[in-house]
Amino acid sequence: MSSSPSLIFALLVLISAVATVSPVAATDHIVGANRGWNPGINYTLWANNHTFYVGDLISFRYQKTQYNVFEVNQTGYDNCTTEGAVGNWSSGKDFVPLNKAKRYYFICGNGQCFNGMKVSVLVHPLPPPPTAAKHSKLDSAAHIVSHWGLWSLMVSYALIWFGFGSF
Numbered sequence: 001m002s003s004s005p006s007l008i009f010a011l012l013v014l015i016s017a018v019a020t021v022s023p024v025a026a027t028d029h030i031v032g033a034n035r036g037w038n039p040g041i042n043y044t045l046w047a048n049n050h051t052f053y054v055g056d057l058i059s060f061r062y063q064k065t066q067y068n069v070f071e072v073n074q075t076g077y078d079n080c081t082t083e084g085a086v087g088n089w090s091s092g093k094d095f096v097p098l099n100k101a102k103r104y105y106f107i108c109g110n111g112q113c114f115n116g117m118k119v120s121v122l123v124h125p126l127p128p129p130p131t132a133a134k135h136s137k138l139d140s141a142a143h144i145v146s147h148w149g150l151w152s153l154m155v156s157y158a159l160i161w162f163g164f165g166s167f
């Protein structure tokens, strides 16, 4: 029983540490949404409707016996050629990580690029955390102080509750 206050304290510290880290969710951008990766779709319209950030995924869903995916450069995209391709996928459900802030180019390598199976996406650097953008330095300092003030209050209560108050 004597070890439980320090255990509780460790748990509180852990919980507060986890709660302080704001999660940044990576988005999976499904090319063509429910129409998938197929001929006759204007993927420029699809791409214009999405914002891509570093760490996001782009995924291609298609009939693997008919189509595939090549990552190419701008020349490959403009001319529908896979020469010098940087990557290729053919599982029918391909997840491609967008790890760099740059423009990516993907085409289908079996001639269907000429029927619209090409997509280019501009990947942006991660935006700054919303709190840093919205609050002044003074505001966030006050925020941190009240945040830790609340925690130390709770920790004090926990210590008193679990017997430290008797010292």
Ligand SMILES: *[C@@H]1O[C@H](CO)[C@@H](O)[C@H](O)[C@H]1NC(C)=O
Pocket: 042, 043, 044, 045, 116
């Ligand atoms: C796709 O849509 C874009 C934006 O409206 C347009 O500029 C482009 O010409 C279209 N592409 C095709 C192949 O129709």
Ligand SMILES: *[C@@H]1O[C@H](CO)[C@@H](O)[C@H](O)[C@H]1NC(C)=O
Pocket: 045, 046, 049
């Ligand atoms: C753009 O996104 C909206 C909301 O997700 C959707 O309703 C609309 O159909 C999309 N338009 C295109 C061209 O993908």
Ligand SMILES: *[C@@H]1O[C@H](CO)[C@@H](O)[C@H](O)[C@H]1NC(C)=O
Pocket: 075, 078, 079
């Ligand atoms: C791309 O195609 C254009 C015209 O279709 C041609 O002039 C150009 O040389 C081609 N570029 C490459 C790198 O093949």
Ligand SMILES: *[C@@H]1O[C@H](CO)[C@@H](O)[C@H](O)[C@H]1NC(C)=O
Pocket: 073, 074, 075, 076, 083, 084
């Ligand atoms: C794309 O790659 C091809 C083949 O490696 C190369 O000839 C061409 O110059 C490259 N184009 C660009 C815009 O980098």
Ligand SMILES: *[C@@H]1O[C@H](CO)[C@@H](O)[C@H](O)[C@H]1NC(C)=O
Pocket: 085, 087, 088
């Ligand atoms: C596809 O990628 C693999 C490596 O992942 C490479 O060995 C192969 O040559 C590529 N295929 C084509 C057709 O570019």
